[in-house]
Amino acid sequence: MTQxxxxxxxxxxxxxxxxxxxxxxxxxxxxxxxxxxxxxxxQGAVVDKAPARISLTFSEQVAMSGDSLRVLDPEGKRVDAxxxxxxxxxxxxxxxxxxxxxxxxTVAYQVVSADSHPVAGAYTFSIGAPSxxxxxxxxxxxxxxxxxxxxxxxxxxxxxxxxVMAGGAAFVLACWPRGSGVRxxxxxxxSGWLTLTxxxxxxxxxxxxxxxxxxxxxxxxxxxxGQVLQTxxxxxxxxxxxxxxxxxxxxxxxxxxxxKREDPQEKRDLTFGLAIGGVVVAAxxxxxxxxxxxxxxxxxxxxxxxxxxxxxxxxAAWLGGLGALLVAxxxxxxxxxxxxxxxxxxxRIAFGSVLALIATGTYQSWRQLGSWSAFTDTRYGQLLLxxxxxxxxxxxxxxxxxxxxxxxxxxxxxxxxREKARVGAGAEASGDAEPEVTGDDRTDTDSVAGTDPxxxxxxxxxxxxxxxDSSEQPDSRPADTERAAQLARQRAARDAALxxxxxxADPNRFGLRRSVLAEAGVAVVLLAVTTVLTQxxxxxxxxxxxxxTSSSASTSPDTGTSGALTxxxxxxxxxxxxxxxxxxxxxxxxxxxxxxxxxxxxxDGQAFDIPEVKVDFTLKAKGIxxxxxxxxxIATGHWSANGVQIPMAGDxxxxxxxxxxxxxxxxxxxxxxxx
Numbered sequence: 149m150t151q152x153x154x155x156x157x158x159x160x161x162x163x164x165x166x167x168x169x170x171x172x173x174x175x176x177x178x179x180x181x182x183x184x185x186x187x188x189x190x191q192g193a194v195v196d197k198a199p200a201r202i203s204l205t206f207s208e209q210v211a212m213s214g215d216s217l218r219v220l221d222p223e224g225k226r227v228d229a230x231x232x233x234x235x236x237x238x239x240x241x242x243x244x245x246x247x248x249x250x251x252x253x254t255v256a257y258q259v260v261s262a263d264s265h266p267v268a269g270a271y272t273f274s275i276g277a278p279s280x281x282x283x284x285x286x287x288x289x290x291x292x293x294x295x296x297x298x299x300x301x302x303x304x305x306x307x308x309x310x311x312v313m314a315g316g317a318a319f320v321l322a323c324w325p326r327g328s329g330v331r332x333x334x335x336x337x338x339s340g341w342l343t344l345t346x347x348x349x350x351x352x353x354x355x356x357x358x359x360x361x362x363x364x365x366x367x368x369x370x371x372x373x374g375q376v377l378q379t380x381x382x383x384x385x386x387x388x389x390x391x392x393x394x395x396x397x398x399x400x401x402x403x404x405x406x407x408k409r410e411d412p413q414e415k416r417d418l419t420f421g422l423a424i425g426g427v428v429v430a431a432x433x434x435x436x437x438x439x440x441x442x443x444x445x446x447x448x449x450x451x452x453x454x455x456x457x458x459x460x461x462x463x464a465a466w467l468g469g470l471g472a473l474l475v476a477x478x479x480x481x482x483x484x485x486x487x488x489x490x491x492x493x494x495x496r497i498a499f500g501s502v503l504a505l506i507a508t509g510t511y512q513s514w515r516q517l518g519s520w521s522a523f524t525d526t527r528y529g530q531l532l533l534x535x536x537x538x539x540x541x542x543x544x545x546x547x548x549x550x551x552x553x554x555x556x557x558x559x560x561x562x563x564x565x566r567e568k569a570r571v572g573a574g575a576e577a578s579g580d581a582e583p584e585v586t587g588d589d590r591t592d593t594d595s596v597a598g599t600d601p602x603x604x605x606x607x608x609x610x611x612x613x614x615x616x617d618s619s620e621q622p623d624s625r626p627a628d629t630e631r632a633a634q635l636a637r638q639r640a641a642r643d644a645a646l647x648x649x650x651x652x653a654d655p656n657r658f659g660l661r662r663s664v665l666a667e668a669g670v671a672v673v674l675l676a677v678t679t680v681l682t683q684x685x686x687x688x689x690x691x692x693x694x695x696x697t698s699s700s701a702s703t704s705p706d707t708g709t710s711g712a713l714t715x716x717x718x719x720x721x722x723x724x725x726x727x728x729x730x731x732x733x734x735x736x737x738x739x740x741x742x743x744x745x746x747x748x749x750x751x752d753g754q755a756f757d758i759p760e761v762k763v764d765f766t767l768k769a770k771g772i773x774x775x776x777x778x779x780x781x782i783a784t785g786h787w788s789a790n791g792v793q794i795p796m797a798g799d800x801x802x803x804x805x806x807x808x809x810x811x812x813x814x815x816x817x818x819x820x821x822x823x
Contacts, residue, residue, distance in 0.1 A: 183207045186239075187255070189273040190795030192740060194775050198248035198275050202228075202255055203241035208445050210240070210259040210267065211379065213360075217242040222251040222281040250276030254283040260379075261445075266359045278791075295367065299351065299358045304676060306347035312340030313395065314430045314461070315468010317402060321422055322497060323469070324476065324490035325406075325415075332479035334403045336472055341399060344433075345392050352376065352385050384440040391432045398426055434460040447515050459508035466501035467674075469494050474668050502543060531677060538674040545667045713737035715802055715818045723812030727751055730804050730816065732763060739794050739823040746779050746787040748806070755785025760807040763789075765822075767798045774803065797823025 186205035189195050202219055212232045217240065219228040232242045240259075256270040272281070316337040320327040327333045356372025357363055366372055376382040402422060409415040434457040438444065443456035473494055476486040513532060523529035713734040720727045733745040746761050766773035772795065779787035794800070800822045807813035 183267075184257075184269065187271065190772075191271040192273065192793030193772070193795035194274045194276070194278065194793065196276070198246070199244060200246075201241045201243045202273075203235060203239055204255075204257060205237075205239045206259070206261075206267075207238065208261060209238055210261050212240060212259055216240075216257060216259045218256045219244060220254045220256065220283045221248070222253070222279055222283070224281075224283045227253070248275060250274075251279040252281045254281060260359045273795075293362050294364055295354060295357045295362050299354045302347050302351045302354060306344055306351065307678070309340045309342075309344030309347055310433055310460075311464045311468040312471055313337055313344060313399075313468070314340075314426075314433070314464040315466070315470070316340060316472040317399065317426060318430075318465050318497075319469040319472035319494060320402065321419065321426065323493040324486055325419070326484055327472070327476060327480075327486070327490075328403055328406050330476065330480050330484060332475050333472060336475045337399060337403075340468070341392065341395060345389070348385055348388050348392070352382070355379075355381060355385070380444075381440045384436045388433060388436040391429055391436070394425075394429050395433070398422065398429055430461060430464065431457055434464075443512075452512070452515060455508045455511055458504060459512065462501040462504035462508065463678075466498050466505070469497060470667050474665060505539070535674065535677050538670060538677060542667060542670045542674060545670060713820055713822065715820060717804060717816040717818055719804075719806045719814050719816045721806060721808045721812035721814045723809050725750075725756075726808045726812050726814075728756070728806075730761070730806055732802060732804060734792070734822070737794075737820075737822050739797055741790075742792040742794055744777065744779060744789045744792045746804070748785045748787075757781075757784055758806060758808050759810075760805070760813070761787050762805040764803040764805075765792075765794065766801045766803065767796060768801065769798055770796060772796065773801075794822050 183206065184204055185207050188203045189199055202217070204217070212234075214231045217228065217232040218226055219242065221227050227245050227248055228242045229245055230243050232240050235241045252272050252274045254270055254272050256268075258266065258268040261267050316333065320333060320337070353367050353373065355376040356369060357366040359376075360366065360372065377386065401418075406415070406418055406422065409418055435453070437460060438453040438456040441456075443449065443452040473486065473491065476490075480486055517523065517526075517529055517532070523533055713732075715732045715734075717730050717732070718728075719730055728751060729749050731747040731749070733747075735743045735745075744763065746763065747755065748758055748761065749755050761779060763777045763779065764774035765777070766775070775793075775795075777789050777792055779789040782788045798821075799819055801817055801819050803815055803817045805813060805815045
């Protein structure tokens with residue numbers, strides 16, 4: 149059974165990695181972390197005259213380039229002049245050419261949010277009256293294509309590399325010092341360093357295209373690389389590379405001079421120095437993420453960044469140490485197995501890491517969500533729930549591992565010795581321990597051993613071969629060399645089989661290996677979910693943006709049902725048949741497009757036609773309007789208009805102009821809360 153364990157382990161790990169990559173690839177990328185919370189002119193607004201500029205307000209600071217804000221006329225020609233500028237706070241504007249004709253204009257924007265993610269989008273407004281437009285702006289952001297996928301995968305790999313390197317080194321230094329001389333553990337930690345270094349270099353190259361055109365051809369554009377180096381994210385990536393140079397020195401000392409120190413005092417001093425240096429380097433690497441992502445912007449950034457560093461260090465100590473323990477359990481040589489005391493020390497460190505994760509994760513969740521409803525109403529909250537569920541599963545499996553650790557008796561070396569003796573006895577019985585040879589084989593073996601076959605019998609060999617002997621006996625040296633190589637291969641195979649049996653001798657150790665493997669599998673998926681989470685717009689930001697751009701219509705005294713506005717206004721134009729009631733229905737009476745119906749009735753409730761009906765909307769508090777709407781005649785006493793744009797929520801004044809003859813008309817008004 150034990151002979152099939154290694155292939156099964158490899159298969160399980162590969163499947164888990166494939167599942168994690170599929171989750172990462174299939175997750176919808178974050179289209180925005182800084183959300184547009186306002187614009188002037190507003191989305192869908194109809195203004196009387198051309199504005200001198202357009203402005204956008206974001207939920208946080210953004211980085212702009214010369215093409216970040218573009219305004220296109222109905223034919224698709226640019227009408228913006230100059231580069232965008234920061235007007236105030238989080239509001240950015242670009243000037244427009246003067247004398248723009250009437251029609252529908254498109255505003256397209258592409259910026260980089262303060263937490264390093266690209267933000268792209270578009271909306272329209274009209275001058276004078278809406279018109280047809282030939283402009284088509286793709287909804288696909290730069291992080292939706294191949295470059296976006298590569299950048300997301302690079303982030304996943306960089307997280308994994310840091311966790312393996314930092315957590316593996318911490319496991320050796322704090323839990324199992326003997327592991328500094330174990331080759332598989334050394335390769336595990338060094339592979340983490342190589343992975344993080346390669347991923348960081350790749351992210352530097354991808355960054356310019358990721359936040360710009362999104363084209364694969366721009367990945368190696370050195371001019372874009374120069375621009376990236378001047379940004380906050382570029383500085384963070386360069387700082388990470390410099391810290392990785394210090395990490396390389398730390399790893400060299402840990403797996404070089406540290407293992408060779410035999411004096412206890414020297415080893416204690418070196419352990420203390422490595423511990424201090426390792427914590428400083430690991431914290432610096434963790435800060436390279438905190439200074440350029442979610443923690444660096446928004447609410448309480450000064451507290452959030454140190455908390456984020458502690459959170460990432462706790463993840464590395466737990467999951468990276470778990471990976472190192474898995475390697476030690478499966479690959480450590482039989483003469484230097486990971487002992488129960490090392491596993492217990494790691495169990496205590498893992499428990500402390502979980503407590504740190506709970507504390508820091510609770511704070512981060514409050515900061516990024518802001519409300520309980522965001523758990524289910526936002527993508528960030530849904531991913532966070534998935535992450536919490538995975539952590540709960542991981543803690544449950546870790547509890548099982550802790551039980552196996554408690555059963556891991558100190559008598560394991562005795563069991564190993566018994567297994568060794570049993571294997572040795574079996575080998576001797578089968579003739580595998582040292583093959584019994586006679587005749588020519590004995591001569592070959594004795595030649596390899598460097599002894600004389602007749603030495604034990606006390607007989608003296610001839611002083612030298614006779615001429616006859618030398619002519620009749622062939623040279624046996626090639627046969628001796630071949631036989632020596634054969635024996636060496638046999639001994640190596642036998643030693644390898646013995647070491648495998650020794651590793652599998654203790655059933656408690658075997659159970660621990662399986663539970664730790666399950667932990668590692670869950671950890672791989674957890675890391676994938678965490679990576680997607682860092683690329684997703686925080687729930688607090690998403691809800692704030694929704695509140696700023698759309699809100700439910702409130703029920704007023706003139707409202708028939710919630711979500712639709714009904715205004716009844718008596719009128720009297722003064723002429724013959726000049727009296728009646730005009731009713732305006734606006735559905736759903738909120739920001740954006742609405743459907744409007746106008747009904748005209750006599751005082752007795754009978755519908756009748758009149759020559760003309762016009763409606764204007766004015767928001768005096770913001771200086772918007774009047775926004776004219778001319779409905780189409782549908783039936784007797786019934787007019788209708790679709791796509792009536794309400795650009796902003798507020799207390800709107802609704803003016804209805806009624807003309808009952810060529811000279812008799814009147815305008816009646818009523819205020820209503822819309823949006």
